[in-house]
Structures are given as structure tokens and as C-alpha cells.
Amino acid sequence: MSTEQQVIEGIIRRDEQIIRDFVRLHQNYVYTLCLRILTNEMLAEEATQDTFLQVIQSMDKFDGRSRLTTWMYTIARNTSINKLRKTNRSRVKSLDQTELAQQPHEDNSEKPLLQKQQREQLERCMQKLPIEERETLTLFYFKELSIREIGEITGDTESNIKVKLHRGRKHLKTILEASVHGQIDLLYG
Amino acid sequence: MDDQLISKYLDDTLTAIEKKEFDARMSSDPTFRKEVDAMQAVHRMLSQFSVQPAPHGLESRILAQISPRVNRMINGIRWILGVWALFTVVLLVLRFTGWVNFSDTLMGLDSDQLTGQINQYQTWFSVAISMSATLFFLYFSQSWIKKLARRPGKRT
The missing domain is CATH 1.10.1740.10 (RNA polymerase sigma factor, region 2, helix turn helix motif)
Structure with a gap:
């Protein structure tokens, strides 16, 4: 069994x-x-x-x-x-308007400040992506689902998922770069 | 074209030939290299922060909702509401089929024209109120109980 x-x-x-x-x-x-x-x-x-x-x-x-x-x-x-x-x-609501930035989670307190800031920065930028790219990136980076399985969940074809992944990452890079004025290395530490 | 290649590189799906070409391009083209580095940084961030921690106490709130005690309470209330609804239906059937004359039986009055008329209006009114109240309570009480059970706690 x-x-x-x-x-x-x-x-x-x-x-x-x-x-x-x-x-x-x-x-x-x-x-x-x-x-x-x-x-x-x-x-x-x-x-x-x-x-x-x-x-x-x-x-x-x-x-x-x-x-x-x-x-x-x-x-x-x-x-x-x-x-x-x-x-x-x-429409996407800005993270600034949510409680995420103000409400600490149970395991955040022990993490380095930089990581916490990076996590919040990523979430803030993720929220600016279209919903289909957000959900595809989220499911893909759980690292436990295949492209085919992600397609089963979202109702997309495998090639569509690949396109959304690619667009999502690129889109996210642009948003992240804008948020740190083009210096993405600063963001990643 | 470059974007697709970079995506394949990040997902580790380049063929051996593509990988060789990719590495050569990385050594010879600084702009391409910069783009790859940036995309790699995004990829690493997404990997590192792929999962958000759930709020404190979420697990307990989920488990509380499926606990036998809460389910027993909800089933008990459903049972009471069911009996109440059935009782209302029985009363309605008795009243409108004319099997029981409520005005005579309940109030002990002679059925002269005036009293009968007044009683008829009163019965109609009370039946309508009783039925609406039953249905209203039936519908809202269950969703209210469920909402109460799953109400998020205060976060510390």
C-alpha cells in the first residue's frame, strides 16, 4: 500500500x-x-x-x-x-495595503533581516504580475509538480505553462530591477 | 530566442549541444552574461522563497472544524431544525387540508362569521411568519456556526 x-x-x-x-x-x-x-x-x-x-x-x-x-x-x-x-x-492589490508587511509570522523572527526584506520585496513584486503568471510561478517553484501537473491544475497546455513561466520570470525581473533601480544583485545580497 | 534559451538553462533542460553553445556565448558576450545573471538571481529568489509560512494557529483552526465535537454540535442543530421544519409543514398541511379547524380547537370559539374571518387572517399571518422564520434560521444558522468555528485567531 x-x-x-x-x-x-x-x-x-x-x-x-x-x-x-x-x-x-x-x-x-x-x-x-x-x-x-x-x-x-x-x-x-x-x-x-x-x-x-x-x-x-x-x-x-x-x-x-x-x-x-x-x-x-x-x-x-x-x-x-x-x-x-x-x-x-x-485587480492586484498592493502589498502595502495588506497586513503582510506588518504582521510577522511565527518563523520570521529568527531569520536574518536581509532574508525577510528579500521575501517581502519578492512578494510585493509578485503581486504586480498578472494572476496567471503568479499562479504558474508559484506552482512551479513548489518543486514538486511537473509541467503536466501544473497544466492539470490551471487547465493550460504544457507549452502554455512554459510560456507563462518564461514570461513570468522575465516580467518579475523587470519589476524587481525597477524596485532596486536596476541593481538586482543588491536585492539578492 | 535568447529568453527561451535562458529559461531552458534555468530549468536545466538544455541539450548537450545547446549547453556548449550557451557556455561559449556566456564567455564572449557580456550583455548576454549580465542578462543570464539577472535571470538567475530571480530564479534563486523564487526558489528560496517559494513557500510562505502559514499564519500561526491555522492548523488548529482547520482541525477544530473537523473535530467530532463541532460536527456533533452541527448535526444536533441540523436535527433540531429538521424537526422544527417538519412540524411547520405538518401544521400547514393540517390547516390547509381542513383536517383540523384551528380556530375552533385552539381557541374554543363558535365559528360565527366575524370570529372565523379574524381567525383566518391570524392563521395566515402566523403561518407565513413561522415558515419564513424557519427557513431563514435554517439557512443562516449553519453558515453562522461554520463561520464562527473557522474565525481566524488574533496573531501575535
Whole structure:
């Protein structure tokens, strides 16, 4: 029996320890995807909760045609996009207007200041990208999904994903360079 | 063309021949090299900060919502609401099929024309109010309970 199968069965029979481990393992990834789509911490948190609830409650309907994570990210993406439509936030909201810069996370305090600044700078610039590039870059840099799997989640072809990745990186470079007046090395340290 | 080549380089998907040409270009073309370095910096940043830490307490809030205690509470409320709704429907059926004359049975009045008319209006009104209230409560109470259960905590 595969580990994934054990997790699926554990969640179906509501094994609290398995569910706890599952949420702990994936919450940062799901939250990051929701945050990059919604660009708002509070909404991202709600979307993350909704995603996990939906995954857990519909686990018995999971047909196993894709990997569990692919299915979960599809739910997270759809939940976030629906929330985005509902809250009528189709345009990117600046990070300056969100709580991200002011609200420290539990593990940020011990990280070097430079890293924290870089992370915030990257997030700020990411939010200026079009939503399709943001979600594609986010999913790609999770480093656990193939191009084909990213395509399954977003509904794009593999070649479209490659184009969005390429455009996204280039677009991000331009935004980052503008934010540090062309000296990208300063940004990376 | 260069952009695609750089993307392939970053994703480590260049063929052996392309890699050789790429390295040669890097040594001979400073502009190309600068562009590659910049794209590589972006690539490294994206890799390093690929995942944002979830807010403190998120895990507990998710688990609280699927805990048996919360589910039992929600099921209990559903059951009470179901019985209430059923009771309303039964009352409505009895009233409108004429199987029970509420005005006579409940109030003990003779059914003279005037009292009967007043009672009819009162019954219509109370049935409409009762039904709307039931449906309203049925719909909103469950989403309210769920919202309460998943309310994000204060961050420290």
C-alpha cells in the first residue's frame, strides 16, 4: 500500500493523527498558492481553511486519476479564484495595503533581516504580475509538480505553462530591477 | 530566442549541444552574461522563497472544524431544525387540508362569521411568519456556526 493511499484512507476514516500530519505537511504550500492568487492574508487564510475542509470532506470522491497534491492544489486554486470573484478583487492589490508587511509570522523572527526584506520585496513584486503568471510561478517553484501537473491544475497546455513561466520570470525581473533601480544583485545580497 | 534559451538553462533542460553553445556565448558576450545573471538571481529568489509560512494557529483552526465535537454540535442543530421544519409543514398541511379547524380547537370559539374571518387572517399571518422564520434560521444558522468555528485567531 502506498503512503498516499494510506493518507487517503486515513482521512476517509477521519483518523485525527493522519489528518493533522496531512494539514501540517501541506498548509504552507496551500496557503502560499491562495495568498499569491488573492494577495490578501485574511482571504488567503479563509481559502486555505476552505480548501482543507473540502479536501477532507470529499476525500471519498477522490478518484486517484491525479496525485493527491495535484487534486488539492486544483481545489485551492478554484477556491481562491471563486473568492477573488466574490470579493470583486480582480485587480492586484498592493502589498502595502495588506497586513503582510506588518504582521510577522511565527518563523520570521529568527531569520536574518536581509532574508525577510528579500521575501517581502519578492512578494510585493509578485503581486504586480498578472494572476496567471503568479499562479504558474508559484506552482512551479513548489518543486514538486511537473509541467503536466501544473497544466492539470490551471487547465493550460504544457507549452502554455512554459510560456507563462518564461514570461513570468522575465516580467518579475523587470519589476524587481525597477524596485532596486536596476541593481538586482543588491536585492539578492 | 535568447529568453527561451535562458529559461531552458534555468530549468536545466538544455541539450548537450545547446549547453556548449550557451557556455561559449556566456564567455564572449557580456550583455548576454549580465542578462543570464539577472535571470538567475530571480530564479534563486523564487526558489528560496517559494513557500510562505502559514499564519500561526491555522492548523488548529482547520482541525477544530473537523473535530467530532463541532460536527456533533452541527448535526444536533441540523436535527433540531429538521424537526422544527417538519412540524411547520405538518401544521400547514393540517390547516390547509381542513383536517383540523384551528380556530375552533385552539381557541374554543363558535365559528360565527366575524370570529372565523379574524381567525383566518391570524392563521395566515402566523403561518407565513413561522415558515419564513424557519427557513431563514435554517439557512443562516449553519453558515453562522461554520463561520464562527473557522474565525481566524488574533496573531501575535
